Amino acid sequence: MWDLFKAELIRFRIWAFAAAAVHLLALGFMARVVDLAQQPLVVQWVVGGTYALAGLLLGLYQMGSYRRPSQWLNLLHRPLAHRRIAASLACSAGVLLAIAVALPILLVALWQETATARVVDLRHWLLPLSGWLIATSAYLAGAFCSLRGVRSAGAALVLLCWPLASDAYGPGLIAVELIVLASLAGLLLLAFRPDPTALPRAPGAVLAIALPLSMANYLLLLIAFMSLEMLWIAQGSHPNNTPVPPAGGHNEVEKMDERGRMLAGLQGSVHPDAPLLREQIGLSEPHGFGVQVPKLPQRQELANFRPMEFDDAKGGIRWVFSHDDMRLHGWKLRDRRAAGTLGVGADNAPFPAPVLPGGPLPGMSEDDAVLVGGRTLYQYVAQSQQVVPRLVLPAGETLMGVSLVGARLAALSDRALYFLDARDMAQDLHPVPIRLRVALPGAMGDLRSLEAIELVDGWLVAFTFSARSHTVDGVAPFQATLRVHDDGRIETIHRRPLVFDYPAAYRYRAWWPSPALHALGKAALELFAPPLPLDATTPAPIPRSVIWRAILLAALSATVAWLRGARTATGPRGRMTWTLACAVGGPPVLATWWLMVPLRDPLDRSLPDAAAIATA
Numbered sequence: 001m002w003d004l005f006k007a008e009l010i011r012f013r014i015w016a017f018a019a020a021a022v023h024l025l026a027l028g029f030m031a032r033v034v035d036l037a038q039q040p041l042v043v044q045w046v047v048g049g050t051y052a053l054a055g056l057l058l059g060l061y062q063m064g065s066y067r068r069p070s071q072w073l074n075l076l077h078r079p080l081a082h083r084r085i086a087a088s089l090a091c092s093a094g095v096l097l098a099i100a101v102a103l104p105i106l107l108v109a110l111w112q113e114t115a116t117a118r119v120v121d122l123r124h125w126l127l128p129l130s131g132w133l134i135a136t137s138a139y140l141a142g143a144f145c146s147l148r149g150v151r152s153a154g155a156a157l158v159l160l161c162w163p164l165a166s167d168a169y170g171p172g173l174i175a176v177e178l179i180v181l182a183s184l185a186g187l188l189l190l191a192f193r194p195d196p197t198a199l200p201r202a203p204g205a206v207l208a209i210a211l212p213l214s215m216a217n218y219l220l221l222l223i224a225f226m227s228l229e230m231l232w233i234a235q236g237s238h239p240n241n242t243p244v245p246p247a248g249g250h251n252e253v254e255k256m257d258e259r260g261r262m263l264a265g266l267q268g269s270v271h272p273d274a275p276l277l278r279e280q281i282g283l284s285e286p287h288g289f290g291v292q293v294p295k296l297p298q299r300q301e302l303a304n305f306r307p308m309e310f311d312d313a314k315g316g317i318r319w320v321f322s323h324d325d326m327r328l329h330g331w332k333l334r335d336r337r338a339a340g341t342l343g344v345g346a347d348n349a350p351f352p353a354p355v356l357p358g359g360p361l362p363g364m365s366e367d368d369a370v371l372v373g374g375r376t377l378y379q380y381v382a383q384s385q386q387v388v389p390r391l392v393l394p395a396g397e398t399l400m401g402v403s404l405v406g407a408r409l410a411a412l413s414d415r416a417l418y419f420l421d422a423r424d425m426a427q428d429l430h431p432v433p434i435r436l437r438v439a440l441p442g443a444m445g446d447l448r449s450l451e452a453i454e455l456v457d458g459w460l461v462a463f464t465f466s467a468r469s470h471t472v473d474g475v476a477p478f479q480a481t482l483r484v485h486d487d488g489r490i491e492t493i494h495r496r497p498l499v500f501d502y503p504a505a506y507r508y509r510a511w512w513p514s515p516a517l518h519a520l521g522k523a524a525l526e527l528f529a530p531p532l533p534l535d536a537t538t539p540a541p542i543p544r545s546v547i548w549r550a551i552l553l554a555a556l557s558a559t560v561a562w563l564r565g566a567r568t569a570t571g572p573r574g575r576m577t578w579t580l581a582c583a584v585g586g587p588p589v590l591a592t593w594w595l596m597v598p599l600r601d602p603l604d605r606s607l608p609d610a611a612a613i614a615t616a
Contacts, residue, residue, distance in 0.1 A: 001080055001084050001085075001087070001088050002088075004078070004080075004085065004088040004089070004092075005088045005091055005092050006092075008062075008088070008089060008092035008093070008096075009092050009095060009096065012058075012062075012092075012093075012096050013096075015096075016096040016097075016099045016100050017099065017100075019054065019100035020099050020100045020103055020104055023100060023101065023104040024103075024104035024107060024108070027104055027105065027108045028108065028111075031108055031111070031112065035118050035307075035309075035320075036108065036112070037112065037118060037119060037120060037121075037124050038119075038304060038307040038308060038309055038320065039303075039304065039307070040303075040304055040305065040306055040307065041303045041304065041305055044302070044303040045164075047131075048130075048131070048134050048164075051101050051131050051134045051135040051138070052134050052135065052137075052138040052160065053138070054097070054100065054101070054135055054138070055093075055097055055101075055134070055135035055136060055137070055138030055139035055141075055142065056138040056139065056141060056142040056160075057142065058093055058096070058097070058139050058142065059093070059138065059139040059140060059141065059142025059143035059144075059145075059146065060142040060143075060145065060146050062089065062093065062139075062143065063089075063142070063143040063146035063147055064146045066089075067146055067147065067196075076194060082192050082193060082194075083189050083192065085192070086188055086189055086192035089143075090139075090140065090143070090185065090188060093136070093139045093143075094132075094136050094139075097132060097135040097136050097139060098132055100135075101128075101131045101132055101135045102128040102129070102131055102132040103128075105127055105128040105131055106128040109124055109125060109127070109128070116331075116336065117329075117331035117332075117336060117337055117338035117339075118320070118331065119320045119321075119322045119329050121300070121322055121323045121324045122300055122323070122324055123170055123300045123301060123302055123323055126170070126171070126174060126300075126302060127302060129174065130173070130174060130177060130302055133174070133177040133178065133180075133181055134163070134177065136181060137159075137160055137177065137180050137181045137184050138160055140156070140181070140184035140185055140187070140188050141156035141157060141159065141160045141184055142156075143188050143191075144156040144184065144187045144188050144191050145157070147188070147191040147192065147196035147197075148191045148196055148197060149196075149197055151197075151595045151596070152191075152197075152209060152213060152595065152596070154212070154213050154216025154217065154220070155187060155209050155210075155212040155213035155216060156184055156187055156212070157216060158212050158213075158215050158216040158219060159180050159183050159184055159187075159212050160180065160184070162176060162180050162524060163176050163177050163180060165525055166524075166525055166527070166528075166529065167525050167526055167529035167532070167535075168527060168528040168529040169298045169300075169301035169302065169529070170298065170299065170300035170301050170302060171300065172527075172528030172529060173301075173302060173528070174302075175528050176527060176528060183208075183212070186208055187208065187209065187212075190205050190208060190209065199596055199597060203577075206596075209596065210581075210589075210592050210593075210596060213592045213595065213596070214514075214517060214585055214588045214589045214591075214592040215517060215520070215521060215588070217587075217588035217589075217591040217592055217595075218513065218514055218517045218518075218521070218588040221513050221587065221588060222509070222510060225509045229506075239251045239501035239502060245501070246499065246501050247499075248498065248499040249477075249498060249499045249500070249501035250448070250464075250466035250469050250477035250498045250499075250500075250501060251501045252264075252501075253464055253466070253477075253479065253498060254448060254449070254464070254466065258286040258287070258288045258449075258451045259281060259282070259286050261449060261451055261462060261464060261479075262281045262286055262451050262453070262460070262462045262481070263278060263281055263282075264479065264496070265462040265464070265479040265480070265481040265494060265496055266278055266281075266481055266493065266494055266496075267494075267496060268494065268496060269481070269493060269494035269496075271493045271494060273483075273493070274493065274494065277460055277483075277493065280453060280455060280460065281453060281460070284453040284454070285453070286451045286452065286453050287403070287405040287406070287410075287451065287452055287453070288449065288450065288451050289401070289403050289405075289410055289412055289417070289450040289451070289452070295534070296398065296532060296533070296534065297354035297355075297356055297373075298354065298530075299323055299353075299354060300323050301323075305356075306356060308320065308321040308354065308355070308356060308357075309321070309357070310357040310369045310371075310380070311333065312330075312367060312369070312380070312382050312385070313367060314367040314382050315367075315382060315385065316332055316333045316334055317330045317331070317332055317333065317339045317385075318330065318331055318332075318333055319342060319380070321351075321354060321355055322341075323354060325341070325350060326343075326350035326351045326352075326354075327341045327342060327343045327348065327350055327351065328341065328342040328343070328387070329341050329342075330342065342380075342385065342386075342387055343387065344378065344387050344388075344389065345386070345387070345388060345389075346386065351373055351374075351378075352373070352374050352376070353373040353374030353375075353376075354373055355371040355372060355373030355378065356371065356372055356373065357369055357370065357371060357372075358370035358371065358372045358377070358401070358402070359402075361379070361390075361402065361404070361409070361425055362404060362409075362422045362425055362426055363422070363425050363426025363427070364379065365381075365382060365383065367382035367383075368380055368381055368382050369382075370402075371387065372399055372401070372402075373399075374398065374399070375392060375393040375394070375395070375396075375397050375398060375399055375413070376389050376391065376392050376393070376399065377389070377390050377391035377392075377399055377402055377411070378390065379429065381429065388429045388430075389431055390425065390429070390431060390432055391411060391420070391431060391432050391434075392431055393411070393413050393418070393434075396415075397413040397414060397415050397416065398413055398414045398533045399411060399412075399413050400412045400413060400414060400444075400533075400534075404422060405419075405452060405454070406454055407421075407422055407423070408420065408421060408422055408435075408454070409421070409422050409425060409432070410452065412450070414440075414444040414533030414534070414536065415439065415440055415444070416437050416438055416439045416440055417437075417438040417440065417450065417461065418434050418435075418436065418437055418438075419434075419435050419436040419438075419459065419484070420432050420433070420434060420435055421433075421435060436458070436459070436484055436486070436488060437488075438459075438461055438482060438484050438490060439490075440463070441463055441465075441480040441482070441492075441495075442463065442465040442475060442478075442480070442538060443465075443475065443536045443537050443538045444533055444534060444536050445467065445468065445473075445534055445535050445536045445537040446465040446466070446467050446468060446469075446474060446475040446537050446538060447463065447464075447465055447467060448464045448465060448466045448467040449463075449464045450462070450463055450464070455483070457485055457486055458483060458484045458485040458486045459483070459484045460481065460482075460483055460484075460493070461481070461482045461483075461484060462479065462480070462481045462482075463479065463480045463481075463482070464477075464479050465477060465478055465479075465480070466478075466498060468537055469498075469500065469501075469507075469540075470501075470502050470506070470507055471507060471510070472507065472508050472510055472511045472518075472539065472542075473537045473539050474507075474537060474539065474540065475537060475538045475539065475540055476497065476500070476540040477497070477498035477499075477500065478495060478496060478497045478498055479494075479495070479496040479498065480492070480494075480495050480496075481493040481494045481495075481496075504543045504545055504546050505545075505546070505549065508542065508543075508546045511542070511546065511550070512546050512547075512549045512550040512553065513550075513553065513586055513587055513588065514550075514585050514586035514587065514588050514589070515550055515586075516584050516585050516586070517585055517586070517588055517589075550586070553586050553587060554582075554583050554584070554586050555583070557582040557583065557585075557586050557587050557589065557590040558579050558580070558582050558583035560582070560590060561578050561579045561581075561582035561583075561590055561593060562575065562579045564593070564594075564599075565578060565579060567599045567600055568597050568598070568599055568600055569600045570597055574597075578593050578597070581593070
């Protein structure tokens with residue numbers, strides 16, 4: 001085992017060190033140009049994809065070279081168990097990938113920590129481990145695909161895509177990558193046998209391959225639906241690209257301007273003030289609200305949605321947020337030397353939550369900056385180089401952004417809309433008092449647009465909830481128009497239901513092919529992931545037609561599986577097990593059985609079944 005391990009290291013040592021040198025030069029060049037620790041998520045995706053491609057190619061090449069019949073017999077006829085041979089090959093590949101992938105990242109992190117004033121947090125020290133896990137998992141996936149062939153390749157590739165789509169972050173994402181690594185290692189051990197394409201006999205081994213392969217078939221089905229949607233768009237009748245959107249639907253409202261949406265929200269209202277409010281909308285200039293923080297930063301997340309830094313041009317300092325001590329660390333733009341740390345207030349207290357730079361607010365100097373984090377809005381005062389809280393929302397809420405609306409300020413959280421006086425923001429540096437609070441009449445994840453006009457006594461606010469009405473998780477679309485009086489009274493002027501622009505079969509295309517696999521995939525994506533405010537929705541009830549469609553598909557899959565079972569060599573027990581699995585998982589599981597269990601050879605049909613002989 002040790003000799004085989006060393007032989008593989010010697011075989012690929014030149015390639016490993018050459019790849020490490022090129023990798024180190026590339027990272028070093030980038031580190032001189034930009035701060036690698038503050039790059040946005042898209043850069044992390046590109047770099048991680050490169051690591052995965054390198055590992056995948058290594059697995060395909062290494063196992064592909066041994067997979068030839070003469071080489072395969074020579075490899076397996078060693079005085080070692082098959083699993084120990086597989087472990088030797090995989091461990092050597094892991095060491096090679098550690099040299100080529102993890103070591104350059106670690107060296108650049110060490111250089112940035114010791115030779116620069118840039119911020120290096122715990123999350124950055126996890127990047128070498130994460131890169132190695134990605135590359136090694138890709139190697140295991142490539143090795144499995146090389147041994148099992150195209151028919152089972154989806155089982156490994158879908159596991160490899162799991163971390164990319166996962167909602168977990170930081171240590172939670174590392175845990176997901178470890179699970180993927182262990183799962184792919186198990187698949188490789190199952191495939192490393194004299195006949196790699198043969199179906200394992202142990203039920204657990206069959207399940208280990210069949211479950212991810214079924215999920216891969218499920219994803220392929222969703223991709224096929226996307227292709228059909230492209231044809232639907234090209235045909236010209238798709239609700240998003242018709243010349244005139246369907247009347248009464250959410251696409252019609254979403255394509256309106258702000259005034260049109262507010263007027264549409266009052267259609268059909270029987271409120272006595274509705275005619276007067278329509279006139280007010282026509283005479284006023286509606287203000288729309290946006291979300292300054294579309295993706296909230298999480299503590300010790302490996303990647304950044306956007307750089308967590310801002311520049312004080314007057315002071316010549318760049319301030320970067322550190323997840324370790326929850327403070328801002330500064331370095332001078334002129335000589336790149338450290339310029340101290342900055343917390344909240346005169347005591348430099350740590351921030352309660354990670355902060356992101358936001359847009360400017362009234363009364364601020366052009367050198368000042370806005371920071372948004374948790375339930376608090378902060379202002380960086382360039383003159384005194386202090387950070388002071390300017391707006392604090394109630395506990396349990398998350399601030400999404402602040403906008404100027406005429407002479408007022410409006411703050412949007414995941415639960416409510418707040419109105420403040422802009423003059424309070426300009427007068428001093430104390431927290432601005434909240435004047436009015438309007439609870440959102442729906443979930444934040446469903447909110448599509450929000451407009452308001454100022455009245456003589458208060459505000460008229462129009463909400464449109466349709467952001468995910470084209471998916472299984474979205475709410476039944478509707479508009480809600482509220483009148484907010486200056487004394488705090490809130491009056492519902494009208495609640496207007498909107499029509500679904502998409503048929504139920506389209507909206508629930510991820511559910512009815514296999515409700516079980518849909519639930520399993522959703523649980524996998526949410527594993528180790530905390531609930532996020534922007535993802536909260538109120539799903540509409542599933543229509544009966546969709547439920548019956550899922551039941552009929554499951555019954556059809558089970559029937560086809562039972563009939564096909566008579567032409568395979570699985571035996572009565574295996575036939576029943578696969579039939580039940582197809583009844584639960586639907587067409588994706590049926591496709592898995594089709595790929596994993598071949599039909600019996602026609603020349604052997606006259607022979608009795610092996611299970612029948614064993615029973616006799």
